[in-house]
Amino acid sequence: MSRWEPDARGRLLQAAVELFAERGYDATTAAQIAERAGLTKTTLFRHFADKREILFQGQEELVTRVVDAVNEAPTEDAPFDILRRAVIALCDVHVEERRDIRKELVTILPSSAELQERAVFKRFAVTNSLHGALAVRLGDARQAGVFADVGMRAYYDGYAAWVESNENGSLAKIVDAELDAFESALSGAGSILSST
Amino acid sequence: MSRWEPDARGRLLQAAVELFAERGYDATTAAQIAERAGLTKTTLFRHFADKREILFQGQEELVTRVVDAVNEAPTEDAPFDILRRAVIALCDVHVEERRDIRKELVTILPSSAELQERAVFKRFAVTNSLHGALAVRLGDARQAGVFADVGMRAYYDGYAAWVESNENGSLAKIVDAELDAFESALSGAGSILSST
DNA sequence: GTCTATACAATGATAGAC
DNA sequence: GTCTATCATTGTATAGAC
Numbered sequence A, B: 001m002s003r004w005e006p007d008a009r010g011r012l013l014q015a016a017v018e019l020f021a022e023r024g025y026d027a028t029t030a031a032q033i034a035e036r037a038g039l040t041k042t043t044l045f046r047h048f049a050d051k052r053e054i055l056f057q058g059q060e061e062l063v064t065r066v067v068d069a070v071n072e073a074p075t076e077d078a079p080f081d082i083l084r085r086a087v088i089a090l091c092d093v094h095v096e097e098r099r100d101i102r103k104e105l106v107t108i109l110p111s112s113a114e115l116q117e118r119a120v121f122k123r124f125a126v127t128n129s130l131h132g133a134l135a136v137r138l139g140d141a142r143q144a145g146v147f148a149d150v151g152m153r154a155y156y157d158g159y160a161a162w163v164e165s166n167e168n169g170s171l172a173k174i175v176d177a178e179l180d181a182f183e184s185a186l187s188g189a190g191s192i193l194s195s196t
Numbered sequence C: 001g002t003c004t005a006t007a008c009a010a011t012g013a014t015a016g017a018c
Numbered sequence D: 001g002t003c004t005a006t007c008a009t010t011g012t013a014t015a016g017a018c
Helices: A008-023 A030-036 A041-047 A060-071 A079-091 A099-111 A113-138 A141-164 A171-187 B008-023 B030-036 B041-047 B060-071 B079-091 B099-111 B113-138 B141-164 B171-192
Strands: none
Touching (some): A008 A041, A030 A041, A079 A113, A079 A141, A079 A171, A099 A141, A113 A141, A141 B141, A141 B171, A171 B171, B008 B041, B008 B099, B060 B079, B079 B113, B079 B141, B079 B171, B099 B113, B099 B141, B113 B141
8 A cells, every 4th residue: 555566676577587687788878778677777676686686686584404414314315315405305395486577587698798797606605605615514624615516507408408398397406416417426426536 | 109007907806805894795885986096087997897806816727727628638647537627626726816815715604695606606617617528528417517527526625724724835736635635535435325 | 745856975987107 | 119198997086964
């Protein structure tokens, strides 16, 4: 019952995705996004720290998910099983996500260096959180580092395959298979190290 | 000879590092940097694509170095030995680098989100190039991915330790030891995977 | 508590003169 | 190569409207 239309953030996101798809990220100004959402530039920046953040909203949840999953993993879990839980926990986020926007994102992202930088930085943040949690749990920072990298690689590779495959089937299944493949690669790694 | 003082880029870098150290990255404007270097803002942006790039100039060299090292590795090299060559090849870049600037960089970087994003993006670019070259050489994209991540982790961890240790000894030595540690972690990885 | 109006500082692009 | 000048855009700050 307020005087304002509700869901300002949602409207801004919708407007942004539309305009980015129409004329590209760089060619779209913050003012144009706000206008299409029936708001002003000032209000846009009250909701989002910057223009990039419109598309990466809610990534902080990935950090808490991955850390919680590691911390709550059963004591009897083997290291790679802990990693598996953590990475699979990330997949659930995308269930609620709007499919149309996800589809657009994949085409918008490569068009702007600014956006790619932000995307990479978010990935880095999640990787670091996973690394930290695993280091505590496993007691070995280097092993935790390798596992964190492998897990995130499985996640992002799986995500890319999922989006490209027209989204039949669940993301979690694809990522799980990806983890299997990396697990074999790791277990075979001992035999392909230095000859010395 | 010309009317202008030579080495505009060097003077701009010098001025930028000084000012960033004095008053922080965000509080320093492009105009101030240019002024201290005896130039104008326009000229600054003719030499550097943006303000961040002043500090990350020459990182493209890392990409060519790492790729060349992989491609030129002897046929008889084991996979991890190829990786070792590639990562060690990165270390030589920092020999020529000016020590005072390197020292300052470590304090400036954490003070600005903008700078960290760029730094992470550069690391990502090098990692991807290494990944690509290793994938071709090893014929297994996933194995190459794990190796690329491990190698870059060894490099950046080693670099951090090197800078912190007041720079006695060579970077290559520290990174090499780091690689040894990761190699053991990898060779032991087979035994710590899923219990299933 | 959310939105608007206005003014402002800084980045980065562009065009033309030396 | 550099300079002056001008410009659009991002993002902030302030003060006020509903």
